[in-house]
Amino acid sequence: MTATLLLLFQGTFLAAAGGPLLRRAGWPQRAPRLGIAVWLTLSGVAVASVLFGGLTMTLPSVPLTTDVATFVHLCVDEIRAQYSTPAGAATAVAGAGIMIGVAGRLTLCSFRVARWRAAERARHAVALRLIGRREPALGAAVIDHDVPQAYCLPGRGRQIVLTTAALASLSRPQLAAVVAHERAHLRSRHDLLIAAALVLKQAFPWVPAFAHAHDQVCFLVELAADDAALRTHDRLTLAEGILRVAAGRPSAPALGAGSSSGARVRRLLVPRQRLGAARGLLVAAAVAGPLMTMAWLAAAPASAAVHVVTCPLPSAAVAGQEPGVFQSP
């Protein structure tokens, strides 16, 4: 029971308090990859905590024993005890409901997101093949178009796409920096990180933390790709490249506070600030905490699950026995 409460509390706490706290933190901008890892790990732990919490409700905690006779007795007795009282049965049903609900939503939304992405990519790839032309020297496909645009199509048949207007408005070094940014997206499979965050957001739309996680991952993968490009290119060159592509667009309505792309350009204007090792460790410890707690609390239900699986047909035993056989001490 304690494990159940702790797990459910941890899941709720991470979603309710962890999300807003992390969203206000400034350090992810300095260490975007760590930021992505923290967002996705904490989101995953929050969901898994609730899932395991449900599991602990359905299973009686049976101590493991090596004595087979005791084991069988305990097994049947415990399960009987759990399911014979209305409260025990109700708890078990609620736990099963939580588990099925969470796992079901996750599975459904994973399939939905995967199908969606595959369809979009396939449609785009077909059109691109007919309209674009390969430029092997550039390592990109080029489309005749008078609006500058640069993007990449990840996954199988991955490629970088540039419009002729983008080529015209960028100098050689700027173009190289932009291509390095896109290549970093493809190489690090940033699309999968975004998709993972999207699955959680879609599966549990009533949890604001997952919407924030998705937002932040979308933003942080851009910073990570910028940082990767900075390993071989100058920061002001990259900033210039990004700004020139943005400036050639038909103007968008003013969005008020400023776009996240604007924040990226501003970040490139000052020398790169890295996260110190001490603070990095602190962050890692903050993530490891909930992870370990979950692992520890889940160990009990996990062993109980093994127990029930190895349990010699408890339902058959209970159903097949004469009533009262196990009731006498």
Add this chain to the structure above:
Amino acid sequence: MRPFGELEAAIMDVVWSAAAPITIREVKDRLPQHPERAYTTVQTVVDILYRKGWLSRARDGKAHRYAPSRSRDDYTAALLGEALTTTTDRTGALLRLVESMGDDEVAALRAALDAATTERGS
């Protein structure tokens, strides 16, 4: 579908650059001569493009005449319009270099970038 990828693109090029709707025979004649394509191959791929909605056709005597459903520019605009929207890259289906910005934001960033460049240059 894969093996015809290149031929699909070549056929669309021919149809797009044709002044009027053309027959399969004409498509075949205007394709690059090597590799030499069999008439039936061209016919198959034209049919694929028709079924995908890229080509439209009208009967002319015994043969069909084919025309592009939309101009190349229309397709390009549609394709890139898609690449420009926020919804597609939020699924990770594709990742854009930069999202749309307001004019005032671009101007502010331009000023800041110029300042940073001169500062470093000096």
